[in-house]
Amino acid sequence: MGYTGKRMPRVDAKDKAAGRAKYAADLCVRDALVAKVLHAERAHALVRSINTDRARQAEGVEAVFTCFDVPKYYFPTAGHPWSTDPEHQDVADRLLLTDHVRFWGDDIAVVVARDELSAVKALRELEVEYEDLPFVLDAQAAMEPGAPQLHEAFPGNVLGHSSIRRGDLEAAIREPGLIRVEGWYDTPTVQHCHIENHNCWAYMEGGRVTVVTSTQIPHIVRRIVGQALGRPWGDVRIIKPYIGGGFGNKQDALYEPLCAWLTTMLGGRPVRIECTREETFHCNRVRHAIRSHIISWVRPDGSFAARKLECWSNQGGYASHGHGIAAKGMNAFPQIYPCDNLECDAWTVFTNLPPAGAMRGYGIPQATFAGEAHIDDVARAIGMSPLELRRKIAMPKGYRDDFSGNVNWSDSFRACMEAGAKATDFERRFAELSKPQTGNIRRGVGMALYWYNTGVWPISLESSSCRMVLNQDGSVQVFTGETEIGQGCDTVYAQMTADAVGIPFESVHVVTVQDTDTTPYGSGAYASRQTYVGGFAIDNTGKILRGKILDYAAKLTKLPAGQLGLREGFIENDRGERLMSLAELATEALYSMEDSRHITAEATAQIKSNAYSFGCSFAEVEVDLRLCRIRVTRLMNVHDCGKLINPQLAEAQVHGGMSMGMGYALSEQLRFDEKTGRPLNGNLLDYKLLTFTDHPRLEALFCENAEPTSPFGTKALGEPPACPPAPAIRNAVLQATGIAFGAIPMTPEKLFRALEEGGGSDV
């Protein structure tokens, strides 16, 4: 392999740095009308009426639509590939606008005006009459008898419940000498905070609807827009240009269906919807808050006799990605630390909070916080070092998961743990800091492992398509349905294509825009799948293209194709001598008066495998007891994500995830007024996303055990970096202060309260 594995510069770096890269808003036509949505100011209510008279007469207003005007096509929003099995289809519980308000911010009307200001002013002229309903914000409270009900189809508000039963827990816990360790662990509602707020614009042409949108999943959004409008899916065209991040929020259909419908109601005139940051916080998607209750029955040597897990996932008002998140988190529990006697239950519960959807890690950051905080609680209870305990009980090499077929080919957990422990001098630091500390500043080190999966097989379809087109100069256009969302997939695809075909990196032109009219099908940017699944499609397609090129080369050189090669853009014989350039061949092939060929290749790869991707975090903290401040002084992530395609991009991916994990640990939480359900801090001042100055230098290490199922030896790295930092930091705080935080974020105020209540007295 020539280009994969190298620190190639991003193919989009210069355009993005210079401001030339085009995003959805850059492409919008100047005469587009602007639509603004009226968001309900109730957590739970029925809309009795909306008086639109004054709004319709307001200056610049073209149209006003309310929840009473929209078609009754219920549609699902989750960015999953469609399932032809009705049992596995996502819950279709959304309408374009609703008269049953299920969270503060739900969409109840829309104004379309000639400009944004006119639309905003007209919104204030709408008069809404509500019938208030009781509301509930907590997942466990929503399951209680008599709790307010959100959806008729889901009595008791339970969207999903799944469980695992293994062995005989009741018998196992009777074993003499067991130590019972119990803990409750809460993770908060957080938001993705990608840079570019979701925005889209739609128009009609030839009787079809086009939506240009900031999405991670253009092909899936096409299907959802078709469903929401009751139109054939081929009537819808989605164009996805560069986007400013998504982290899973844009792995949902957001305002594309409404925008598409509005243009159909306005004679095909272009209509634009752009979310404000406040709308992004309240009216898009959030990460599920999950409460976990874990009991472990442990032998003095650290091995588990039995374990019990219960978790309650707060879904908010609509199903979106639903139970998949809690289920994924629960399924990791018996894998990361195998145990013969298990009882696990996960519930996903509707509440009157903003709908929770996909967010980087998809249930694993929540499960990792609970699971890894608990492992340190166990280590304390039995007096073993947290590193030693994990060495002993983490998933062994050769472990195979029956459901997914995943195999732990390498001893990734121990390889990553040892690498990180050595680099941070963990064992010595842990022993040193375990001695009694005095003074105002206390120090601690902590660690956490994480479990991850690369794609979604076998729960869902994994397929990826690619098309390559040879140009006359020997360069190649590459089309895939997999999307660049800032993570750098265009660059790694260029590296893979160069190697698969045998051409220079500079000769690969990755077509960054997905246009569902011309781009082959791919499910898009989610899970941590694209480098893995895209790799299959590129490898397959590259081989076909290379075969066609060598076939034509055989004709031109009169040598058997089997004796020919293509390397760095030149046709070579079996002695490695250059016979002609690919440019010469391509020009001849296209313009030949005798045998003209447009050399292209296209292939779909269906991937019926998945790949484990494991690693860990090591954190060191300083806690100022008087000022109630936790400062992370060192943070290191170690990942075994297989062979790195581009080490520089991999490091950047890890740094971003670590930052997200730090915010999760220390400061981020979307808060709601208990009395009304109103969001309190949905803006970037009050929602404490960490700034550059709040971070230590972030360190990333890799253990590169090639993944045998991938043509490029690669596996997940997109989401994993965000999973382990929070529990590692929590565990470091535990060592520093003796306070076993059961909830994040560990804000100064929470530390203050814990200290007031006498926490940390054993330090």
Add this chain to the structure above:
Amino acid sequence: MYDIRALYEAQTVEEALALRREHPGARLIAGGSDLLIKIRDGKLPDAELISIRGIDSLRGVSLEADGTVRIGPLTSFTELTRDGIIKERLRVLADAAGEVGSPQIRNIGTVGGNICNGATSADTASTLFALDAKLELRGGSGTRLLDIAGFYLGAGRTDVRENELLTGILIGRESWERCHGCYIKYSMRSALDIAVLGCSVNLRLSADGAHIDRLRLAFGVAGPVPSRCPQTELAFAGAPLGEDTARQLARSAVSELSPRDSWRASRAFRLHVAEESAYLAFCECVRRAGGAI
């Protein structure tokens, strides 16, 4: 997307006062870092604005003959942090200005706007309280001078009357000569944030360097408006320097505060932070004065 009906631009104080007379409903705008956010939030529909940004005579810092430091209200936070007169005599004010928001906000935001906006959390306000700043307001019928403490009428309300304009922030010689100050901003992150609590201490030591000669303690976000601790200041004048004094003084100071409970922070937590901040800021003042603690 700003709902602004009209913008009038003044180049001189006189023009600004004339515009105020002509457009009584209009709001003054300097840097706009607070006002534009309110307009964007729809809190000032159909806004009519008088921009004073172009009045160069209201920008910059000067030293008057009697040693008074005069700060033009249009002086930006960035300018304050870099100004020679301020750095030499009022380092604490430069430090406080440097705590505001981000470099971009410090470039656009002005110290006059910071005060006139009336927020208890304003980073320069508590320090100006500790410095006994006087405010010069010019109106149609003349100029009035008032103590900054009297200028704050309530949360978000200040005593800029119709037809008036803040034209100077004055800090007397007695507030900087042989005085040392320290401002501590407590916020949830180290940049781009608003204070959960602000504490500004100003200290002058006795000639022998062993006692407190004059003490000023001011707090932001410890009440609806920035506030001082007059009883503590009086009680500890003359007190000997030392750890005990520092701790007692901090404890005494918080008894004069009344922060509120809100979802941003509880009253108990703010009081705790206020006490720790007062202690640390006082100790830092002593160190800056060349004393030991």
